[in-house]
Amino acid sequence: MAQANVLLKNARKDQGLTQAILAEKLHVDTQTVSSWERGIRAPLPDVRKRLCELLGKSPEQLGLSFAEENEADNSQLQVAVASVQKAIVPSSLETVAISLPQDRSIVDTTEIEIQAFPPLQAISLSAQVNNDSLRLHLLNRVYSLWIVGFFQHSLFRSILLRLQLYEQPNAVNNPWHQTVQESNLPARLLPIGTRIIQVYDEADGEVLILGKPGAGKTTLLLELTQQLLMRAQENEQHPMPVVFNLSSWAEKQQPLQEWLIEEFTMRYQVPPNLARAWIEEEAITLMLDGLDEMAGDYRTKCIEAINTYRQTHGLVSIVVCCRQDDYFAQPARILLNKAIVAQPLTEQQVDQYTSHENFNVKSMRLALQKDPDLQAMVTTPLMLNILTLIYHETPQGKASLISSLPVHRQNIFQTYVERVTKRGLLQRNYTLDQTNHWLSWLARQMQAHNQSEFYLERLQPTWLPHTAYQRYQAAILRLIYGIDIFVVAALFAWIRGGKRGDEVGVGIGLLGELGGRSGNDVLGWMKPGLGGGLEAGGSLGILLALVVVIVTLLMGSPMPIFSWRTLWQSVTSGLRNASLIGVGVTLIAGILFSLSQGLIGGFESGLSMGLFSGLLAGLLTGLINGLKSKPEMAHIVQDPSEPLQKNKQWQKSNVIKRFWDTVFYGCCAGVGFGGVYALLAGGINTYVLTYGAIAGAFMGLIFGAGGGTNLLHLGSGIEPVERVAWSWRNMRYHATKSLTKGLLLGMMVMLGVSITLSIASSGFYGLAYGMRYGIIYGMIVGLVGGLAAIFTGSLASGWSSDILDEHQFVRPNEGIRRSLKNALLVGCVFGLVGGVASGLISGFAFGFVGRLGGWPILSAGFTILFGVIFVLQCFILQGGGAWVKHYVLRWYCWRAGYMPRNYAHFLDYAADSILLRKIGGGYMFAHQLLRDYFDKLEMQGEISHHSNKKLQIRHTDNIDHIECDSHANPPV
Known part of the structure; x- marks a missing residue:
């Protein structure tokens, strides 16, 4: 390994200079000076x-004489490479150059150079061949x-376009920045012609490469890898550059060293012991490479793993590549010395590139x-590379015939889409036809709704065709109300109790x-109830x-304004629905009860059940009409895409819809x-079937034929609850009104x-009991x-919700995820508070107004029931309904072929293909022209016949290996 340069270190100290001061005078980093003294650079x-x-x-x-020897060797290497280059590059080209570590004379003002790729034998012969065969094998x-x-x-054609770079200090966590007061330096452009190898040397081998999709990050990484390979073959003490793809790290999330050893073995067939030795x-x-190929949470953990590795291997040179938006x-922040960002191409660079004499792209x-x-x-x-291929491989005469700009653009974008979706290292999860079809639909909808950015949570039912929209609205009503009705019916059966043997009443259910x-004894003197077989x-x-x-x-809307008109509407609608539903349930229940009780007994029980159902239906519908304003009711039931029509409810299509609604809700x-009831009775019997059918008939009539679907304000759109807040001030302000x-x-x-129960019960048990039961039970219910x-x-009034800025x-x-989270939060909090409060109130009412000794049991039972009700209704009204509506809409869109099931995955794929741009949690087309192309695509029949209209382009090696930011590992 490298030996420390003691001569240089002593000479610096003799001058009274620190590493930081010397670095400032030389305009380099402190770490660079440190690497000189450690003998690494x-x-x-x-x-x-x-x-x-x-x-x-x-x-x-200063101990630097060896550098001159290396420089002489490098000059020999350059001559050898140049001789090889002449054999593989046309002699008409102006400049042949390879970026070598000590050669700065190759910085060109044209920003374009011919990149040489000499055979491995030429590099091995011209370099100092290492005797370690394993090292040479890896290189x-x-x-x-x-x-x-x-x-x-x-x-x-080996043309390397020199990208302009700028340094962004705040992208990395460099401990030396604070020492030399560089932590707050703004991003700065590096001089034109600055090469990645120069940045690497100045950063002491610690560089983060950032950029937009397709900006050339991977090209910079591989260009640097090529230069470091040359150095490693020149000098056996130089570390060996090895390319790893970080995307596989997310699978096991191991310590970085262990992951590197596994990758060494799998990708490069290096024995684990040797891999560990080289790393240690x-x-x-x-x-x-590939830091941006994992999810954001994994990306953060991966950076932390790299930083942890750096704490124990601080002298290891590391270069990391990532997309700029994904990183920030x-x-x-990664623990490295420098971060550079690849700049977009300028018009001057494009003009120089297209005017190069090596191209035939006039x-x-x-x-x-x-x-x-x-x-x-x-x-x-x-x-730029794709356009170059298109024009270079298109006959000049054919290109000149394309005079119409729209047609010309259409052909260009067609080929562009084919190329970017077929890149060799891009994971192909979707076919070209699927990509075209789904992006075409997205482009048309964005155009129709005047959207430049698409956010999945803003997907609306109005994006569906009219017929599909109507079916979607009906499905939403049936799904949400179906769940509500199922739960409420089950709770009613649980507290009402069932029948086990000869025992009947609430003692069989929750209260028992x-x-x-046993039976209904917990209700004391109120046990007889309405009579006619329908006990309390x-x-x-x-x-x-x-x-x-x-x-x-009241959870979904403010307290209403009561008036005599509101009262009259409540009474009339209640009486109307009470009569309709009461008669209907009486007939159905009478028939069902007659099968087991005979005609007289069945009629009496059916009449009692009909009276109860009519009473309950009248109270419910009257209350609904009294608490909801007329505009809201109209807004709920009216399809905004249809004109208002008189007597619409009696149209044939609406009658059929109400019939099926009645059947569905009844089921x-x-x-x-x-x-x-079957669980309480221990199985299915006549009793279970009879009361299940009656309950179904009652609910079906009230929510299907009776218009009970006005209860929830579901609206025609999807409004997620993305932010919630609580205000004691608002609650106190509205306290008096509430x-x-x-x-x-x-x-x-x-x-x-009180009035209705007194009349109904008096018919069975006389006026004295009926009046007492009706008045007291009315007081309990009213309280x-x-x-x-x-x-x-x-x-x-204290709770508020809002939609965030996208x-x-x-x-x-x-x-949508926030909406679900907030719905669960509100449901749990209000469910607990509301259930306990309502249960205590109910127990107090039965105990102190009804004088029932079993009021604690009643209180506990109603606490459970009301808790479930509060949780369910708050969940639906405070974000859960939006969550359900969103995924039902996604299902309709998938069923119609407008999108795949995992739409976010496809949109990410389109962004990776550089057809879309990812902006935070949203997407937009890479360019307005590209959106226009997809907007018109299917109307011109190009998806199914695209092969007949595309440019005739020869399949070359360059097609599947266009410069890109794909990061998958190559086949090994």
């Missing part, structure tokens, strides 16, 4: 001259795989001059599990249903209610329930409903 010729002048000593006195393997196998094929002896220069999107140069929009796209070596007595256990459903309606309506309720309206609502509910309204209104997103679909 030698000063370049011009720097060596100034160093001798500063220290007042000759190169021999030759790296050269064969990466330089000849990839780098050489990535350059059209720091005989390897790590050329790390995560918080970690038509391309003229096209760029005539088409400024197309010229604006040529900002990366990738795009909490310690309630069934009446508990009134309380449950009213709380569901109040929580659902959801029947399965929920009957399923719980209290007043809650009490008023409770009184209205109490009055309605619980009013306090639930006050509590829910207070929570709704530019705050850092990951695709982050808004």
Whole structure:
């Protein structure tokens, strides 16, 4: 290994200079001076001259005489390489040059050079051949795989366009920056013609290469690898450059040293013991590519692993490559000396490139001059290389016939898409036809909705065709209401209790599990209930249903403004639906009960069930109409894409839709209610089927035919809940209104329930019991409903949600994930608080108003039920509904063929193919012209017939190896 240069170190100390002061005088980094003194590096010729002048000593006195010997050897190597180059490059070319470490004379003002790739034998013969055959084997393997196998094929006719670089100090975590006060230096352009090898030397072999997709980062990395291979073959003490792809690190996330040993063995067939020895002896220069190929979280962990490795291997030279946006999107900063960013190509560079005499692309140069929009796209070596191939391999006469700019662009972009999606190292998960089809749909929708940026969380149902939009809206209603109905029916069955043998009542259900007595005894004197076979256990459903309606309506909208008109609308709509649903349930229940109880008994039980159902339906629909304003109701049920029509609800299509809604909701309720009854009864029997069918008929009629789907404000669009906040100030500000309206609502509910229950129960048990039962139960329901309204209104007034600005997103679909997270948060918090509060209120009402000794059991039971209700409704209304609607919409789009199932993965693939640009958590087309191309693509039938319209281009080695930022490992 290298020996320390004691002479240089002593000479510096004799002059009273620190490494930092000497570095400042020489305009180099402190680490560079340190590497000279450690014997790892030698000063370049011009720097060596100034160093001798500063220290007042000759190169021999400073221990630098060997550098002159190496320089002589390098000159011989250059002559040997030049002789080989003449055999493989046309003699008409002006300049032949290879960037050697000590030769600075090759910095050209033209910014273009011919890159030589001499055979391995020429390098081996001209260099000082190392006696270590294993070392030479590794160097030759790296050269064969990466330089000849990839780098050489990535350059059209070996033309290397010199990129301008700028340094960005804040991209790295350099401990020396604070020492020499460089931590706050702004990014600065490096001199024109600065080579990556010069940056590497000045950074003491620690460089981070950044840039946009296609900007030439991998080319810079491999150019540097080629130069370091030459050095390693010249000097056996020089570390061996080895290229590794970091994308595989994310699989196991091992310590970097262990991962390097595995990669050595797998990619280069180096024995593990030898690989470990080379790494521990720091005989390897790590050329790390592919940091941007892993997810953001893994990228941060990988950088931390590299930094940890650097803590114990601080003298190892490391070069890391990553896309600029992906690197800065995560918080970690890599522990290296310098960071450079590859600049976009300038018009002057493109003009020099296209005017080079080695090309036959005059038509391309003229096209760029005539088409400024197309010229604006040529900002990366990738795009420039593709256009060069297209024009060079297109006959001059044919190119001149293309006079129409639109047709010309169309042909260019068609070939461009084919090339970037077929790059040799790009992971091909999608076919060309799929890519064209899906991006064409995206471009048309962005154009139709005036969007320049696409965020997955902003996908809306209006992107669907009219028929698909209607089906989607119907599916959303059925899915969300189906879940709601299923859960509420199951809860009602659980608290109402079932039948086990001869025992019937709440003691079989939840209340019995909490310690309630057999049958309905826990309800004390209220046990008879409405009568006609419907005991008080069934009446508990009134309380449950009213709380569901109040929580659902008030959690999603502010407290309503009560008026006589509102009261009249509530009464009329309630009576209308009570009559319709009461008669319907009476007929269905009467028929079902007659099968087991006979005609008279079945009719009596059916009448009781119909009275209860009509009562409950009237209360619910009246409450819904009273708490919801007319505009909101119209907004919910009206498809915005359809004109308003009178009597629309009685149109044939709408009648059919309501029929199927009734069947669907009825099935959801029947399965929920009957399923719980089957569990309570220990199996399916006539009792389970009968009451399951009745519950299904009731729910189906009220939500299908009765318009109960006005309950939830689902809207026509998707509005994620991406940010939530709580304000005690807002809650206190609205406290008086919430209290007043809650009490008023409770009184209205109490009055309605007392009147209807008194009349219904008096018909079976006489006026005395009926009046007592109706008034007291009405007071209980009114008290619980009013306090639930006050509590829910207070929570709704203090809680607020909002949609974030899209530019705050850092990951695709982050808004929908935030919406789900907030929905779970609100559901859990409000579910716990709301369930406990409502349960205590219910227990207090049954104990102190109803004088029931089992009120603690009732309180515990209702705490569980209301907790579930609060969780479910808050989840749906505070972001969960948007989450459901988003993924249902994605399913419809996938089913229609507009997108793949994993849309974010495809969009990332398109970004990797440089068809899209990734901006935080969103995407935009790489250029407006490219979006226009996809917008018109399918209308011209080019997807299925693209092979007939594309340019006839010969398949050459350059096609699949265009310069790019792909990072997959080459085949070994």
